[in-house]
Amino acid sequence: MRSGLALKLLLLPAAATGLLLWVAAVAFDLPGAREQITALLLGWVVIASAWSWWIARQVRRPLSALLTAIRELRANPQSTSSLPVHSADELGDISIAFNDMVLQLRQREADALCAAERVNAVNRDLHGEVQERRQAEAALKRTSEFLQMAQSAGGIALFDLDLRTGLVQGSDLFFQLLQIDVRDRMITQEQWMA
DSSP: OOHHHHHHTTHHHHHHHHHHHHHHHHHHTOTTHHHHHHHHHHHHHHHHHHHHHHHHHHHHHHHHHHHHHHHHHHHOTTOOOOOOOOOSSHHHHHHHHHHHHHHHHHHHHHHHHHHHHHHHHHHHHHHHHHHHHHHHHHHHHHHHHHHHHHHHHHTOOOEEEETTTTEEEEOHHHHHHTTOOOSSSEEEHHHHHO
């Protein structure tokens, strides 16, 4: 326990000692001691009451400020207010911890915002690339259809022989001329030579 809070609690044993003295004076019926101890005890009660009020005030103020800051943070998550540190005891530690927590919260929010902006930028880039690919695929399909129309109109058959694999890929007219029924438009070199 820190010294600030320990000093505030010193009055409790003193009040208990005064109460014990009064009980002893009443029990032993000491002449004149009862009045002196009663006066002493009343003095202790007044001092203890004042001390308790002061302690409650010293504890209530920082806790009220903490509660106000928490409510403000809950009502307005973008709030940048910080809690003042009035003492070097546990209540001061709570204020420091709360301020650190708010700073870490702000840093995490900023990090999350930056990450979201990066994700949005990547998403925009990917969307653009997908659009470009779709346009390229559509253009390739149109070109392929146009080439097939031109080949059919001109009676041109095309083929491609891959010398590494020995596979022959050809147009529909190429396979019709060879009188081969092929669905995947690909045969081996041996099938072509036969």
